[in-house]
Amino acid sequence: MKCPDEGKLLLYLENQLSQDEYQDTANHLTNCSVCSARLAELRENYDFTAHNLAGLWENQKSAPVTGQQKVWQQIQTQQQFNKRGVRAMKTKKFAIAAALVLALTAIGSMPAIQTAAANLLQIFRVEQVDTLTMTPGDIQKIEQAIYDGAGSIDIEDFGSVQSVGESGAYKIESQDLAGLDFPVKVPSLTDESATAYSLQKTPSIEVRPKVESVNELLKMLGSSYKLPAALDGQICKFKMGDALVSTYHDYELIQGPVPEIEVPDGVNVKEVARAMVALPIWPENIRTQLESVGDWEHTLLIPDENPQKVSINGTQGVLLDHETNRALVWQEDGMLYILQSQLEKADNLAAIAESLR
Amino acid sequence: MTAEDFFTQEYPLLYRYALYLTRDPEISQDLCQETFMRWYRRTDQEKVENPRAWLKKVLSNLAINYFRHKKVQYKIESGFDEAETSATTMNQDLVRLEVEEILTWLPWKEQILLKMKMAGMTYAEMAEVLDVSIGSVGTMLARAMKRFKTLYEGKEVSNNNEVSGRRQAAALP
Numbered sequence: 001m002k003c004p005d006e007g008k009l010l011l012y013l014e015n016q017l018s019q020d021e022y023q024d025t026a027n028h029l030t031n032c033s034v035c036s037a038r039l040a041e042l043r044e045n046y047d048f049t050a051h052n053l054a055g056l057w058e059n060q061k062s063a064p065v066t067g068q069q070k071v072w073q074q075i076q077t078q079q080q081f082n083k084r085g086v087r088a089m090k091t092k093k094f095a096i097a098a099a100l101v102l103a104l105t106a107i108g109s110m111p112a113i114q115t116a117a118a119n120l121l122q123i124f125r126v127e128q129v130d131t132l133t134m135t136p137g138d139i140q141k142i143e144q145a146i147y148d149g150a151g152s153i154d155i156e157d158f159g160s161v162q163s164v165g166e167s168g169a170y171k172i173e174s175q176d177l178a179g180l181d182f183p184v185k186v187p188s189l190t191d192e193s194a195t196a197y198s199l200q201k202t203p204s205i206e207v208r209p210k211v212e213s214v215n216e217l218l219k220m221l222g223s224s225y226k227l228p229a230a231l232d233g234q235i236c237k238f239k240m241g242d243a244l245v246s247t248y249h250d251y252e253l254i255q256g257p258v259p260e261i262e263v264p265d266g267v268n269v270k271e272v273a274r275a276m277v278a279l280p281i282w283p284e285n286i287r288t289q290l291e292s293v294g295d296w297e298h299t300l301l302i303p304d305e306n307p308q309k310v311s312i313n314g315t316q317g318v319l320l321d322h323e324t325n326r327a328l329v330w331q332e333d334g335m336l337y338i339l340q341s342q343l344e345k346a347d348n349l350a351a352i353a354e355s356l357r
Numbered sequence: 358m359t360a361e362d363f364f365t366q367e368y369p370l371l372y373r374y375a376l377y378l379t380r381d382p383e384i385s386q387d388l389c390q391e392t393f394m395r396w397y398r399r400t401d402q403e404k405v406e407n408p409r410a411w412l413k414k415v416l417s418n419l420a421i422n423y424f425r426h427k428k429v430q431y432k433i434e435s436g437f438d439e440a441e442t443s444a445t446t447m448n449q450d451l452v453r454l455e456v457e458e459i460l461t462w463l464p465w466k467e468q469i470l471l472k473m474k475m476a477g478m479t480y481a482e483m484a485e486v487l488d489v490s491i492g493s494v495g496t497m498l499a500r501a502m503k504r505f506k507t508l509y510e511g512k513e514v515s516n517n518n519e520v521s522g523r524r525q526a527a528a529l530p
Contacts, residue, residue, distance in 0.1 A: 006503075007496030016480050016491060045502040052509065053460075053475045055453050060377040065369045067386035072364055075393055195400050249398070343422075 001028045003035050009042050129300045129329050129336075130293065131307035131318050138283050145281035149221040158217060159209035166201045169245065173197065177244070182257060182335060184244060189355040194246040200254070202240040208233050218279070225275035237262040243336075251341030251352065258336045259300065269297045300336075302329055310346075312353045321346050328353055363408075364393060371412050378420045378472055380457070388423065392416045410482075417473060417486040424465045459508050467501035474498060 001024050004012070011017050012025045029036050174197060177184045186194070211232040218225055243256030263269065273296035282290065293299055308319040310328070317330030327340035328349045337356070339349050358366075368389060375385035392415045396402070405411045460468050466487070473483050484491045 005496065006499035007492055007494075010499040010502075011480070011491065011495040014480065014495075016495070042499060042502075045499070045506045048506045048509075049471065049502040050475065052452075052456050052505075053471060056456060056472070057377060057475045059453055060373050063373050063376055065372050066382050067372070067389075068365075068368050071368065071386050071390045071393070072361070074390055075364070075397065078394060195398065247398075249395075 001025075003032060004028065006038070006042060009035070009039050010046070013039065013043060013046065128295070128298060128316060129302055129318050129331055130316065131309055132286075132289055132301040132303040133305070133307060134286060134303040135305050138286055141283045142281050142286070146221065149281065157210070158213045159207055162206045162208075163203035164206055165203040169198045169200045171196065171198050180244060181241070182255070184246075185253075185255060185335075185337075185356040186246070187248075187253070187352045187355045188357045189352055192248060194248050194253075196247040198245045198247075200243045200245050200256070202243070204240070205238040207236045207238075209236070218275075222280045223275060223278060225278070231264065231267075234264045235262075236264070250343045251339060251349070253352075253356075254338040254340070255335055258331050258334055300331070310350060312350065317353070319346055319349070360397060367409060367412060368393075370409070371416060374413055374476060375416055375420065377476065378417070378469060379423070384423065388416055388419045391419055413476075413478070414482055414486055417469075417478070417482075421469060421486055424469060455512070456509075459505065459512060462508055463501060463504055467497060467504065470494065470498055471501050471505065 004025055008017070008021075008025065012022065012029075015022070017025060029039060174194075177197065180199075209227065209231060211227045211229055215226045218227075237260075239260045239262065241257035241259075243254050246253045246255075273293070277287065277290040293301070302318045302320070304318075304320045306321070308321060310317045310319045312328070312330045313332070315330060315332060317328055320327045320329070325340065325342050326344065326346055326349055327338060328346075329336070329338050330353065331337070337353065339353050341349060344352070371389050371392065372385055375388045376382060379385055379388070392412055395415055396408070396412060399405070402408070460471065463471070470483060470487070473486075480491050480494050483494045487494065489497075
């Protein structure tokens with residue numbers, strides 16, 4: 001046997017070796033004076049450290065305890081929050097992000113109606129997710145640009161925005177999963193099963209623009225684009241289906257049908273999008289990003305301070321990597337998936353995502 | 358036992374352990390909160406043989422994540438102010454504070470390993486929370502103990518010579 005390293009000697013001293021290893025090491029020590037001297041030194045270091053550090057832990061046992069009540073209250077709040085579907089709240093946040101995209105593509109839009117009757121609807125489904133890097137500073141700049149161009153504005157002056165349908169999260173059991181409108185996927189990386197399921201209902205958002213006011217605003221902001229008068233009061237709808245929230249020990253998975261945008265027949269979404277992008281309210285870095293969106297009808301932009309593009313099983317996903325929370329968003333076969341965690345590293349999230357079956 | 362009883366019983370112990378590892382009351386509260394949240398999220402609590410050890414292990418793990426994220430050595434922010442330490446300070450306290458200070462000269466992994474070891478964690482537990490083998494725990498601990506002793510003795514020598522030995526001590530390999 002060659003001379004054991006310090007770590008092994010320590011494990012020997014602490015009786016942490018297997019019986020064979022212990023015996024081998026003991027034999028070696030009787031024959032090797034160098035190693036038995038090293039062992040003696042190690043023992044000295046050990047005793048010295050233990051002697052000097054023992055007081056620390058002992059002393060700690062009488063240290064004043066702070067925050068007990070506060071922490072308990074926070075745990076309580078968070079638990080109730082969970083029951084009501086907090087995790088749900090994050091989904092809502094996403095819905096808001098999606099609504100922001102609606103604002104870009106559709107709200108101000110509803111243009112170019114050729115026929116007066118617009119009872120046929122076009123339905124646009126999200127076919128890809130993409131990043132939109134946007135800082136609070138950018139949002140401020142946009143607000144300032146709107147203010148400079150048009151003064152203080154109230155969204156209600158430009159149409160009505162209504163949410164329609166139920167909102168909230170409902171706890172469901174695993175046997176209910178089969179009754180959902182979509183096939184439920186589960187990670188196959190481990191055989192861990194979800195600790196809880198809930199169904200997140202998000203209301204649809206219906207927008208009815210006041211064409212005249214919108215056009216006035218567009219003009220004030222320096223655009224020559226005009227919504228057609230026929231669009232006045234027509235419904236533009238942003239729909240999110242029910243989403244399933246599966247809670248696992250270290251992360252949660254949200255899955256549901258991709259969001260849809262319904263606009264009156266004849267609306268040229270691309271044209272509207274181009275007009276919106278041309279508005280002089282965007283900071284340069286935002287404009288560049290908006291201009292590069294090729295397919296406005298099927299793209300869901302995820303705005304964040306630093307979103308990253310990642311590949312999930314060959315399709316593009318978006319990673320939001322924050323200090324305390326990570327989320328991965330992607331779509332596949334008409335389903336939108338969000339995987340979020342406070343603990344898993346980004347690489348692990350991607351691996352979990354790719355393992356969904 | 359109700360959830361609240363369990364919390365009331367375990368919080369002081371867990372908090373003190375967290376404070377021992379991190380030296381920061383607020384961080385300790387956060388770590389305790391997350392640890393208890395995880396406990397309450399468990400649907401199979403009855404399977405945990407020793408809940409107290411479980412809490413300690415999870416907290417150690419979170420503390421390690423915290424340090425890993427910070428990637429800097431942590432220092433005592435308060436409690437050790439040489440100008441104010443006078444004869445009224447118990448000699449014992451002084452020694453303890455000196456020990457704390459010397460610990461902060463060690464890499465964070467070695468600090469936390471030494472502390473966990475002294476708080477009675479097993480080699481298997483330390484290996485698990487650090488996500489390394491038991492062999493590596495042995496190697497790191499042996500190194501940490503040696504370094505601690507060298508630094509401590511270096512400080513004593515320099516104290517006797519009435520010069521600050523911190524820089525030279527901290528510069529040791």
